[in-house]
Amino acid sequence: MSAPTTPRVPAAPSAGHRSRHRTRNVTVMAVMVVATAALIVVSAGVGKVWVPPIEVLGSLAHHFHLDLGPLPSHPNGEGALWNVRFPRIVLGLLVGAALGAGGCLLQGVLANPLAEPGIIGVSSGAAVGACLMIVLGGGMTSDWALAGAAFVFGLFTAAAVYLLSLRDGSTSAIMLVLTGIAVNAFALGIIAYLTFVASTAAREQIVFWQLGSLAGATWDEIWVSAPLIVAAIAAALVLVHKLDLLALGEIQAASLGVNVEVVRRQVIVLVSILTAAAVAFSGIIMFVGLVVPHVMRLIVGPRHAILLPTSVVGGALVITAADLAARTMLGDADLPLGMFTSLIGGPVFFILLRRSRHAGAGW
Numbered sequence: 001m002s003a004p005t006t007p008r009v010p011a012a013p014s015a016g017h018r019s020r021h022r023t024r025n026v027t028v029m030a031v032m033v034v035a036t037a038a039l040i041v042v043s044a045g046v047g048k049v050w051v052p053p054i055e056v057l058g059s060l061a062h063h064f065h066l067d068l069g070p071l072p073s074h075p076n077g078e079g080a081l082w083n084v085r086f087p088r089i090v091l092g093l094l095v096g097a098a099l100g101a102g103g104c105l106l107q108g109v110l111a112n113p114l115a116e117p118g119i120i121g122v123s124s125g126a127a128v129g130a131c132l133m134i135v136l137g138g139g140m141t142s143d144w145a146l147a148g149a150a151f152v153f154g155l156f157t158a159a160a161v162y163l164l165s166l167r168d169g170s171t172s173a174i175m176l177v178l179t180g181i182a183v184n185a186f187a188l189g190i191i192a193y194l195t196f197v198a199s200t201a202a203r204e205q206i207v208f209w210q211l212g213s214l215a216g217a218t219w220d221e222i223w224v225s226a227p228l229i230v231a232a233i234a235a236a237l238v239l240v241h242k243l244d245l246l247a248l249g250e251i252q253a254a255s256l257g258v259n260v261e262v263v264r265r266q267v268i269v270l271v272s273i274l275t276a277a278a279v280a281f282s283g284i285i286m287f288v289g290l291v292v293p294h295v296m297r298l299i300v301g302p303r304h305a306i307l308l309p310t311s312v313v314g315g316a317l318v319i320t321a322a323d324l325a326a327r328t329m330l331g332d333a334d335l336p337l338g339m340f341t342s343l344i345g346g347p348v349f350f351i352l353l354r355r356s357r358h359a360g361a362g363w
Contacts, residue, residue, distance in 0.1 A: 025300050025306045028299055028300055029310055029313065032313045032317055035317060036093075036317045039317065039320045039321055039324065040089055040093075040320060041056050041057060042324070043085070043323070043324040044056045044081055046324065047080060047084075047327075048080075048332070049074050050074070051072045051074065051077045051080065054070065055071065055073065055077065056072075056081065058072075059081055088323070089323075090226075091214055091217040091281060092214050092217075092316075092319045092323045093320060094229050094277075094278070095278040095279075096288060096317070096318055096319030097233065097313070098229045098232070098233075098277060099117060099285065099288040099289040099292070100311040100312050100313075100314050100316070100318075101232070101236055101311055101312050102274040102278075103117060103288070103292060103293045103311065104292075104307055104312075105270060105271050105308070106120070108246065109243060109246060109264050109267040109268075110173040110176065110177065111173060111247065112173060113294065114290070115177070115290075116289040116290035117289040118184070118286075118289070119177060120162070120268060120271060120272065121154075121157035121158050121183045122154040122275040122276055123279055124187035124188060124191070125153045125154045125155075125156060125157025125187055126153055126157075126279045126284075127191055127284060128153050128157070128190050128194075129149035129151075129152060130146050130149055130150040130153075130206075131194040131209075132153075132194060134202045134209070135197065143221075146209065147280040150280040151276045154272065154275060155273070157183060158268060158271075158276075159272075161176065161180050162265070162268050164179045165179040165180075170261045171261070171264065176268075194206065195207075208283075208336065209284075210338070211283060211336030211339050212282055212283035212284050212285040212336055212337045212338025212339070213282065213334070213336050213337050224281075225277045225278070228274075229277050232273045235270055236267075236308060237308060237309075239266060239267065239304075240303075242263050243304040244302075245258050247302060275289075282337070285319070285337055285338045285341055286338055287341050287342055287345025287346065288319060288341055290349060291345045291348055291349050291352070292311055292314045293311045295314065295352070296310040296311045325340065326340040
């Protein structure tokens with residue numbers, strides 16, 4: 001009689017496998033950082049005033065007190081770089097990083113691949129605030145009033161979504177998503193009403209704000225949004241281990257010492273800050289927070305220790321590339337950035353879904 005066989009336990013990944021995986025992730029991150037840096041240099045030089053890449057690098061070096069490379073030869077080159085293009089590029093980097101991080105956090109804490117920053121009402125709430133200010137100002141509202149109203153209303157709407165989804169002191173992922181859908185629909189109704197009662201000038205401003213754009217970015221806007229976005233991303237990095245445990249399921253994560261409700265609340269606060277700070281100055285930009293974390297998950301895997309940083313860099317890379325294309329594809333015309341990301345992001349997301357279905361991958 002043969003001896004009973006014991007079940008075979010899957011072997012843990014070998015040290016060599018872990019090392020190769022780590023090397024690949026580092027390589028992916030390095031390639032993305034280099035690609036983003038190259039795009040920054042190219043984007044800064046493209047426009048009505050052409051500045052060669054070597055002169056862009058020379059201007060950057062001189063502003064950091066390094067005597068390297070030539071300054072722009074065009075008499076308006078320095079002004080074009082530092083008053084128009086670099087503020088626009090830096091704001092785009094911040095917006096992309098915020099949306100990429102926000103999408104990654106929400107998809108992790110809700111275990112929902114369709115989650116993106118707008119699902120908790122931040123974007124629609126910000127739009128309500130901006131539209132209200134535009135209507136009250138008759139289409140002559142200042143950028144700072146718009147940004148302030150968008151930021152406050154975005155945070156308020158996210159808080160409302162969370163409080164309305166509470167039941168017996170806690171909330172579930174499905175209740176949060178469903179409540180977000182309901183609140184977003186209500187906010188869209190308010191936006192439609194404000195658009196209807198607005199004057200012609202105000203209506204045009206409402207439409208263009210919702211299409212999203214980085215045109216007219218200033219350093220003052222960057223000094224306001226940068227601390228909020230950088231601090232929120234830094235705080236999110238502290239939560240990556242808990243997000244990995246949440247991927248096992250709420251019950252399993254709780255048995256391993258994770259306070260699921262506290263983590264969910266922390267993520268909602270961070271995503272609200274990230275998204276509100278991003279859309280306050282740029283308007284609504286779609287699909288970045290949805291598509292970028294998906295792509296990064298396919299490339300580097302589900303571990304948030306690497307997924308979150310790559311989503312941050314990936315979001316910055318996508319916005320930089322999209323803004324460069326939006327302002328150069330039709331000559332002097334400056335296409336709305338939100339429209340451009342939607343036109344590209346929709347088909348890309350559909351392709352990702354088809355590929356994952358054919359591969360039998362679980363989402």
